[in-house]
Amino acid sequence: MNPKMQELRKKAMALPLLPGVYIMHDKSGEIIYIGKAKTLKNRVSQYFGSQNNHAEKVRRMVDNVDDFEYIITDSEFEALILECSLIKQHTPKYNILLKDDKGYSYIRVSSGDWGRLSYVLQKKDDGAQYIGPYKSSYYVKSAVEEANKIFMLPTCNRRFPQDFRKGRPCLNYHIKQCMAPCTGRVKLKDYKESLAQALDFLKGGSSNSIKQLTAQMEEAAENLEFERAARIRDKINAVKKMGEKQKVVANKVLDEDVIASFTDDGKTCFQVFRFEGGRLFDRESFIFDSGDSESEYEEFLLGYYTIRNDVPKNIALDRNFDGIEAIAQWLSEKRGNKVNVTVPKRGEQAQLVSMCRSNAAEALAQKKGATVREYGVLEELKETLGLEKLPEYIESYDISNLAGTENVAGMIVYKNGKPLKSAYKKFKIKGFEGQDDYASMAEVISRRFDEYYKAEDKDEGFGKLPDLILLDGGKGQVAAVKQVLERMNISVPLFGMVKDDKHRTRAVTGDGGEIAISSKRALFTFLSKMQDEVHRFAIGYHHARRSKNTFKSSLTNIDGVGEVRAKSLLKYFRTIDNISKADLTELENAPKMTKDSALAVYRYFHAEDESQTGAL
Known part of the structure; x- marks a missing residue:
């Protein structure tokens, strides 16, 4: 516990009941935390009261505080702006610090006749074709995965034509998600056509892709290429099905961000869904050591929109908090016009927020080795x-x-x-x-x-x-x-x-x-x-003990065998059956056995044999 706790609390209780920013220093004078408060006295004094209600992250921070300073502002909004500026300047270790390190993503088409589609985070000089860059890695990953499935392109590590007929086709072939060129029965012409269709789909979107595929299907039918026409028809249906799936998620959704959090066992996951043009085009997860939940939520929003240049017109959150009006004002100034920050309670927006929170729980569960279903039943x-x-x-x-x-x-x-x-x-x-x-x-x-x-x-x-x-x-x-x-x-x-x-x-x-x-x-x-x-x-334990003691009691019925000797026999031979099958020499050599006791045990289990043969 911090030895200066009482001194710090006394200083905090003398703070004014005004808005402002507080700055925590450690023994070396380094700034370790910056926060803003609507009422400085109330907020700062909470840190130096009872530690029982603080999360572990906050307790660690308080233990390292040697002194603090403060700056009074005219409003909570001014405090927010100052806090944002100071955090960017000093990057304190106990503040939530986000970095814009996502970089750009590309769609990669490998070189050669049998080209492959994949998504990558870096463009290399390797002879491959690169499409991009895209800011949303989620969009690129999802789009490439969908294109590979719809147009039945391989995603395995086999090389073509080197690996033709060298093994059976994998599961993707049997569930109609790969044309299986590994069989050697796929024509290069057909493969290239599917690859070109997949690229058209990625470049032009689903609606444009459907138009092109429909024209190709009609042309194939006119040329009496009915098998090719049927293959293209199946691709059109797959593209339409994917579009319907997206509509379920994004029906009537505004261009907006949806943000929700899930906290458990000292960790908090923030999930961000980004909607644009009526569809989910990006999602991001951030996991931190959990501190004070309300200030942490405000800190996250501050950090997230500091590293982003674009602020949407609408932002839906899963919870309200004390500084939400100041955050909304700050975001509106950053955007240049009004930003609507809401906490929806019903309807489609509330469902989206709930879905976002479930994904936050899933991300945290995966980090801990559980599933969202298991976390759901624990909730x-x-x-x-x-x-x-x-x-x-x-x-x-x-x-x-x-x-x-x-x-x-x-x-x-x-x-x-x-x-x-x-x-x-x-x-x-x-x-x-x-x-x-x-x-x-x-x-x-x-x-x-x-x-x-x-x-x-x-x-x-x-x-x-x-x-x-x-x-x-x-x-x-x-x-x-x-x-x-x-x-x-x-x-x-x-x-x-x-x-x-x-x-x-x-x-x-x-x-x-x-x-x-x-x-x-x-x-x-x-x-x-x-x-x-x-x-x-x-x-099971009860039965095991009963069985063991039953065996032991049967051994103690033999002359010259007490509890110690019976236990030793069981330990040495492991089972009663092994004892009954042991010859006289083996019994004599067992721990704690004498010739007389060994003979008694042998006769006990071979009495019928002796009566028939007259042995011993």
Whole structure:
């Protein structure tokens, strides 16, 4: 914690209740953060109060602040302009700093008779044909991918004609996305025609391409080239289908930017959809360490439109924030006329914002190794249970026994919506004999968090605090475990999973009673799978212990074989079957065995043989 915290807070509390810009310095005097405030005293004093409500990024910044200065302005808008200028001048390490490093993209047509279409970020002197440059890499990538599919051009690494007939055609041929020149049955004339059509499509757009293809189809039909006419017809249909797909996304869309964000576990992803001419022509993703969400949103807009020369007339956002009017005024001045900054709540615009936010979640999920579907069900779980944060790391527990014998428990872990089997743990109940599921669950949780306090590494294993604990059971188990968590000062959301008469998860129970889960929701499937998994894991451990002890007890029935010797035999031979098949010499050579005990074990498993042969 910053040793100057109280001194800094005292200085912040003396600030005026006026708009302005504040500048944070570290010990060396370097500027590490610049921000603007509608009311300087209120904004700056928040940094030097309780650190519990700050994100990790903000805490790190505050820990490094040695002093701050401020500049008073006449309005929040003037503060915004000054903030923008100072950030560009000093590039502080804790501000969101965007760089215009996208560069330009090109459509590349490789040299040779069997040319290939691809998109590249750099133009080289390699004899290939380059079309461009284009500012939107998303547009170039999407357009080239569509052209290759529609005109059935190869995208594999095979070389033609060198690789003719050297292997079977790939999946793209079977799903009608490649004409498969690798078979050696495609005429060079037909291939070049498809490549030329693809280039016309990329240069002229879908409507112009359809006109040209239609003329070519009619010409082929007049010349009685019906197979060629049919191929061109299929290409026309594919181009039309792609156009209809775009209309679904961009129907009645204004020329605008749509911006949305998704925050989770210390990371925020901003997604930008750019619409122009009634279609999505570019999209961008930016992922940062998350700080104060409201100032971060404003910072992002400031940074994004600082590096862009063009500002659209309309910008749709997924959230409102305190400085939105100042941002809108700044953007209007940058554009030269009014910019409409809105937060749509219904209609097509709201759907676009929602789609943009889903893509932000997907981008963040992919970075973390999850899918948007898995994040979706975690979002649903968060909303259903009223959690403060997304439950990325979930621990679930179940007890298993048979009439109070071999009392065990299993702990499973779900990370990012998927089982993390390397983190599964088994527990043998040690505190008592007999059957008491409540006491068993309390013991397991107590031992688990004893290990938490002992662990040096707080990022994995027992050293990591879960975001949520789910018990296989109802309010009795929840009440027993809640007492343990309170006693051990562990603050983790706790719920029980309740099954119906068909052994399916019908509800989740906590302090406030049961929360019913509809069987038609993705959350129902997710919780049912988790409850089945923890039950399988616990009962599997229970069966393993019962089997082992059954084997051990059968060995201890042999004269001269106690528990220690039985355990040693099982460890050495691995199974009872191996022990029964061992000869006398092998038994004598086993650890902790004597000649007499080896003979007793041998006779125990070969009694029938001895009675028939009279041996020994």
